[in-house]
Amino acid sequence: MYCPSTPKPLLTATEDVQKDVIDIATYRARIESRKAFALHVKEKAKTPGGKAILRCPALGPSPTVTCPLREMMKSAAKKARPHVEPETLEQEFLDTICTKHSAAFDLTEMQQPAQAFDYGTEEWEEFHDHARNTVESENQQLKAAGDEDIETASRRRVRGISAAQILITVLLVYHNIRKIAAFLDDELRRARKNTPSGPATVRRRDRAWLNRYTKTTGDGDLRVRNTKDLKRSADPQPLRT
Template sequence: MEGTWNCLSMPRALTDATSDLAAGRITRETWTSHIAARKPYRLMPKERQDAEGHQRMMCPVEAGKVQCPLKPRSLGRGIQLPLVDPQVSPTGIVKVCRQRAITLAPEEGAKHWQALDYGDEHWQKIYFRLRNSVEGFNGFVKSPLAEVIESSRSRPLRGIAAQTILLVFQIAHANRRKTTR
């Protein structure tokens, strides 16, 4: 979910935090607290990736992050640990709940993997800094005092291919001007 593997029995409010924020059902502060509350439910790496990209991941119960009735030895470890309410699927208990760890192939979730935990404080700091620099550069290249890339009149050739090539040169020129300032 949103860049990482989590326990399937994570509370619905935490699972739906981002969609609830987008729909206006929760505030940004609530969203931030829900994102932070997801951490104990994350599957934890048990070993490093092998040469082919496969990785062993532990159930959060095995990592000592949550308690679960499906794994009775985890119960009573402390009141500070969240208690999972497992939702058994129609096909039975999922593999990660039956075992201590599972192996994930590189194809499983690679498209959505993120180095940083989506939405947490560190992610927000990096994301918004990068976003600000990208938006700032977009404003620079669109400016009438710079490259004016919004106006196709600054590229007097016809055809999408010719326009694209000239646009690439304009952006490269803007990059060079930005770095030599």
């Protein structure tokens, strides 16, 4: 929702860049300039189907534009702001947001185009590129052979969409559990690397002082003695060190 006097080039920035009327640098600059003309939220909707109270961007303690119809608060910061041109303000065509302190808007009308980031900005582009790559990677993993392999019809040889959906759901749950387990294992390995290690665990064949593979004893004695000899020895080698 924008001020009715928002310059038209700012409102048609997306359409212009799609038609190659302007380049991407100009588009980004216009998107950034357009933020100042967005209506400010005075009161959020209290119910999902309620109304949100918005006010003119030239009102309030933090105005983002200046307008001949509005008197700026004395406490507002003294800085340069975009200015609404007087010739665009014809009294008989003024919008409700221009004649009242605030106006109510249906939340259902605002939710559909609403996004967490302003459309077309670098922040929006960076987030959605990452999100899109994540989704595509997830789809590829689910369809890959060897694990869930949901692309193979033989994994769900049942009749009916409902029955197939149950099998797909089971495979998706298994996929999520497998990824969570892998993540926790990676975190545990990372924590172990960052934790000072204690004394190394002694191998069993070193604890028993007998290496059958090289036919030597742990004390450097090259004579070969089997386990029975060690047990009968008057001075048996210790089982633990």
